[in-house]
Amino acid sequence: MRLLTHNMLASNVRGATTGYPLTLEATNWCTKEVELNSDFIRGLLPKIDWRALVAATRAIGLPELLPEEQPPEEEIFAEGAADVEGSAIRRIHHALLEVHVQEGSLVCPDTSRCFPINKGIPNMMLHEDEV
Numbered sequence: 001m002r003l004l005t006h007n008m009l010a011s012n013v014r015g016a017t018t019g020y021p022l023t024l025e026a027t028n029w030c031t032k033e034v035e036l037n038s039d040f041i042r043g044l045l046p047k048i049d050w051r052a053l054v055a056a057t058r059a060i061g062l063p064e065l066l067p068e069e070q071p072p073e074e075e076i077f078a079e080g081a082a083d084v085e086g087s088a089i090r091r092i093h094h095a096l097l098e099v100h101v102q103e104g105s106l107v108c109p110d111t112s113r114c115f116p117i118n119k120g121i122p123n124m125m126l127h128e129d130e131v
Contacts, residue, residue: 011108021052024059026104
């Protein structure tokens with residue numbers, strides 16, 4: 001499961017007020033290289049909950065990957081930034097698209113319901129009494 005996916009998921013358990021953001025508890029994760037597409041990141045960034053993304057990177061043990069506050073667009077998409085190792089756009093791309101959680105769980109902030117992640121797939125199925 002990519003951190004992009006984590007950023008979009010919410011719990012629909014009965015009793016959950018928002019069910020977002022889910023707390024990530026990763027026991028196994030890896031990185032898979034993906035070609036950087038600046039236009040894709042530009043279109044995606046307004047849809048991302050920055051605080052949830054930062055919390056997810058810290059949860060997997062990458063506390064220095066992203067700053068607490070989202071960098072300004074001028075810095076992220078500066079001319080030639082995509083070619084510079086360690087630039088803001090490269091770090092954001094890495095966090096969203098190259099980090100893959102293989103095993104772990106997602107925990108609802110409202111109900112503490114735990115959703116397992118197995119082989120990179122989060123199981124968000126609800127039990128009959130949770131609907």
